[in-house]
Amino acid sequence: MATSSQSSVEPSSNEVKDYICNACEDQNNAETSADFYCKQCERFYCGNCIHLHGKLFAKHNSIGKGDIDKWPVSKKVVDFLQTCDVHKEHKIDQFCNLHRQLCCPLCVSDQHRYVLFSYLVIITI
Structure with missing residues (x-):
């Protein structure tokens, strides 16, 4: 069993991404990989969206992919494991x-x- 919830799928593959940017998803944009997670918002953000998030919520602490082990398990992974x-x-x-x-x-x-x-x-x- 994997010890990390990070996807092992190569970026060039056609596999579903484990973490997608919630802000892009809200705007009906194409699925964009998330690069950050905000614990206060409980949302994922791509590199572009995290900049605006940081301006609006300066006191929030986002966690980058370097600390992905601190991110929650994505809903897609949970659904996969429960199926x-x-x-x-x-x-x-x-x-x-x-x-x-x-x-x-x-x-x-x-x-x-x-x-x-x-x-x-x-x-x-």
Whole structure:
């Protein structure tokens, strides 16, 4: 498991970016990679938008990519981690103790339906 929430995808790839600039997104601009995170605003900013943010909110402290381990996990990463590998349209919400496996509702009905319910644990994410 990765120890950092930073994307390992090369900038030239077609993969979805983990962190996008919220200000650009609000203006319906193309997805722009975020270079900074503001803890007070709880928002991500690209290099261009952080300058205006700094002028408007001089007392806010933004965190650059050099300290990306201090950034929160992006919603896209959380959604990815909570999605079932087999049934992409379902979220993982249970754990089978017998099989030591995370499950979505379809996994339970397909693969774990004969397991005693005492082995299934519903998890809250």
